[in-house]
Amino acid sequence: MAKLTEISKPKANTSWGSGLLFFTVAIVAVALIVVQLDTYETVAYPLHELGETMYVPARKNSASLSGVEKIGSGQLIGPEDIIYDPKSGVAYTGCHDGWIKRVTLSDSLTESVVENWVNTGGRPLGLAVDESGDVFVADAYKGLIKVSVDGKVELLTDEAEGVKVGLADGVVVTKSGMVYFTDATYKYNYPSALNDLLEGRPHGRLLSYDPSTKQTKVIARDLYFANGVELSPDQDFVIFCETFMRRCSRYYLEGEKKGTIDIFAKNLPGLPDNVRYDGNGHYWMALPWDNSLMFTYTQKYPFVRKIFAFTLKHLRKMPDLMKFGGVIVLDLEGKVVGGYYDETWGMTSSGVKIGESLYLGSVTKPYITRLNLTQHPLSLIS
Ligand SMILES: *[C@@H]1O[C@H](CO)[C@@H](O)[C@H](O)[C@H]1NC(C)=O
Numbered sequence: 001m002a003k004l005t006e007i008s009k010p011k012a013n014t015s016w017g018s019g020l021l022f023f024t025v026a027i028v029a030v031a032l033i034v035v036q037l038d039t040y041e042t043v044a045y046p047l048h049e050l051g052e053t054m055y056v057p058a059r060k061n062s063a064s065l066s067g068v069e070k071i072g073s074g075q076l077i078g079p080e081d082i083i084y085d086p087k088s089g090v091a092y093t094g095c096h097d098g099w100i101k102r103v104t105l106s107d108s109l110t111e112s113v114v115e116n117w118v119n120t121g122g123r124p125l126g127l128a129v130d131e132s133g134d135v136f137v138a139d140a141y142k143g144l145i146k147v148s149v150d151g152k153v154e155l156l157t158d159e160a161e162g163v164k165v166g167l168a169d170g171v172v173v174t175k176s177g178m179v180y181f182t183d184a185t186y187k188y189n190y191p192s193a194l195n196d197l198l199e200g201r202p203h204g205r206l207l208s209y210d211p212s213t214k215q216t217k218v219i220a221r222d223l224y225f226a227n228g229v230e231l232s233p234d235q236d237f238v239i240f241c242e243t244f245m246r247r248c249s250r251y252y253l254e255g256e257k258k259g260t261i262d263i264f265a266k267n268l269p270g271l272p273d274n275v276r277y278d279g280n281g282h283y284w285m286a287l288p289w290d291n292s293l294m295f296t297y298t299q300k301y302p303f304v305r306k307i308f309a310f311t312l313k314h315l316r317k318m319p320d321l322m323k324f325g326g327v328i329v330l331d332l333e334g335k336v337v338g339g340y341y342d343e344t345w346g347m348t349s350s351g352v353k354i355g356e357s358l359y360l361g362s363v364t365k366p367y368i369t370r371l372n373l374t375q376h377p378l379s380l381i382s
Helices: 002-037 190-199 293-300 302-315
Strands: 068-071 082-085 090-094 099-104 113-119 124-129 135-139 143-147 153-157 168-173 179-183 204-210 215-223 226-231 237-242 247-252 261-265 275-277 283-287 325-330 336-342 348-354 357-362 368-372
Touching: 002 302, 082 124, 082 348, 090 124, 090 135, 099 124, 124 179, 135 179, 143 168, 153 204, 168 237, 179 226, 179 237, 190 302, 204 226, 204 237, 215 237, 215 247, 226 275, 226 283, 275 348, 283 348, 283 357, 293 302, 325 348, 325 357
Parallel strands: 124 168, 168 226
Antiparallel strands: 068 368, 082 090, 090 099, 099 113, 124 135, 135 143, 135 168, 143 153, 168 179, 179 204, 204 215, 226 237, 237 247, 247 261, 275 283, 283 325, 325 336, 348 357, 357 368
């Protein structure tokens, strides 16, 4: 009897095992056919353009684990971009609920007052402030908005070359009043932006708006999710980032190269979002996602992206591609010289140095994170 059990046991296991295998293969086959039949088309990214990886930040940053402060906890829902008006000492941030909030910064947390300023009725992302204190807003749903210093809201533009702005994202304004802003993707809207990543086609644009003529022009097209923009210290070029290609380019406004575009920084260690110059030789660039293995494979294989597009559409889910996030610091030539990076800082969308503090905005967190840079000085890499 003992012998019989010994013999029949593995036998039962084998047939159960092969049944499971058959079942799995069948499910996968059906899934693949269904996904293939899906009309959503995904294409290859031009990954050969990326070149070598330039710098990988420390995966764990002790700075983020000690001494960080939360500003406006519960009052600032998804504070995406942060700008500071040195004249008034007030910072502005755009929140998920459509509010642009005024934050009076103070060393003391309790004295850092958060006020509702204006609600755009959309989703304010990138912000810029001009000499007179007027605020320009790249609103994901509305387009380019101006909020005058006394709170009057005006839509400046929402289309270029007859194509509607699909997802206004980053904005800067020059001393002479020219506005440069990005349309991350004219094809998808804010809630479906992930589909732009999955599809793999460049639907982004860098646009300019001239307040004297009220004209909107396309400066650069075919961008892979056009996101953060920033002016060089001399305002001789505009930096603009392509999130899904992990690179930033510059468009020259002055000098010999005026009107031309070249690469500022490429093969970044993560996906760039807003970038801000600190007035002192460094650009602070937010990376909401790192260049994880999962992201690399997803980007590399259009078929994998097609599967994710399918699961996103039908199950409203896809795997989490990101593990780390934070800010990297670049010098005037676009070389990465350091950063603050952590597992808990995923979805960091902006990093702004004001005084001796770093203020981090986030698409998901309900507060602005502040890090004391005197206590956590940037350790430069050579
Ligand atoms: C940052 O840390 C330094 C040194 O500990 C301290 O003197 C300074 O007040 C801190 N700044 C803020 C904004 O808390």
